[in-house]
Amino acid sequence: TTIDNAEADNPIDALNGSFSTRVLLGRRDDEVLEVYARTLIELICRRVPEPCPLLLSISIREHSNEMFRGILREIEEHRVW
Secondary structure, X not given: OEEEEEXXXXXXXXXXXXXXEEEEEOOOOOHHHHHHHHHHHHHHHOOOOOOOXXXXXXXXXXXXXXXXXXXXXXXXXXXXX
16 A cells, blocks of 8 residues: 655646645655656646545555556546545
């Protein structure tokens, strides 16, 4: 399990800005998990009127494009934010 913090660098203009992620706990050597965190914060910031920082706990045994697309579909469908 890895816990990442993800947030817009400029919260006032989160839709057009850049995003930062950092590992708070867990694997710091897995760049894929940081890509997942950044993709998730972008997805949520595009749909939330006032985006705020996001704390993510990511626990994945094996990475695959299909698995991550499935996670994105589930998050989008259920709008967990």
